[in-house]
Amino acid sequence: MASALELAAMRHAITLSSFGLGTTSPNPPVGCVILDRHGATAGAGYHRRKGEAHAEVNALSAAGSAARGGTAVVTLEPCNHIGVTPACRQELIDAGIARVVISIIDPTSRGDGGAAVLTAHGIDVETNVIPDETLTVLGPWLVATRRRRPYLTWAYASDGKDRFAANERLTNDLRSSADLVVDDRLLEEGTPGGHASAHFTIPGEPTSDLREWLSTCYAAGSRSILLIGHQYSDEVRDSLDCVDEIVISLDVTSRPADLAAAWRSTLSGFELVGITSGGNDVRVRLRRPLLSLLPGYGLPE
Incomplete structure (x- = not known):
């Protein structure tokens, strides 16, 4: 022991x-x-x-x-x-x-x-x-390796006074732990120049077939992707099983009805793992239970 x-x-x-x-x-x-x-x-x-x-x-x-x-x-x-x-x-x-x-x-x-x-x-x-x-660190890589597609985090700002600025803050705060960042259809490394170029390439822009695009990213060396913005909601909800984590920036001035809509659209299959307050917004983090995605890996059931 x-x-x-x-x-x-x-x-x-x-x-x-x-x-x-x-x-x-x-x-x-x-x-x-x-x-x-x-x-x-x-x-x-x-x-x-x-x-x-x-x-x-x-x-x-x-x-x-x-x-x-x-x-x-x-x-x-x-x-x-x-x-x-x-x-x-x-x-x-x-x-x-x-x-x-x-x-x-x-x-x-x-x-x-x-x-x-x-x-x-x-x-x-x-x-x-x-x-x-x-x-807490290795889980996304293990999940990606098991499924042969990257661990996908979708982060977006809810309705508020300045959604664009809130999304920008999410990008700045979360990008360093992701291999790729997709923000308003721009695709780049989370840490620019951070990967070994011989073993990692940046694929083409996301397509309507999210699952197929994720498989392409995996083959190119990516194991984690950060998708920023509510504008991807249609693609994501059509392939919600491809999403592993959701981070929502909620404006503290939002109406209770707006918050209720956000919860109804994202809770299925996810668990609440963290809430942080940062002045004008509150960030809610939801995640699929990691252990349920990793059977047979020598982890406790």
């Missing part, structure tokens, strides 16, 4: 993994923390983009010799294949790591998986450590 120090390190790793949101795709956002043999933090790192060092390698580099006999705490199972970069499970073995604490097993792992190889080399491995917390 993971110790208190390991749980704290996992939450540290989850936070680090979020630094890669919007740039790692098609790879997952992963964080790793190395504890030395006494339980002190010796190194930490995260994966920034495909083709560059993975989280484990960055953390091991920061830890240096202090990693030997220590523990690697990582949000996703270390990879078991040699691709653009070396296999992370081998890097951990070569560094002399004695224990590996994993939050979520990688559904794309090759062969028996990195955890099995680590165990076969005599390393103590624990899995399924606070996966529900790790899903």
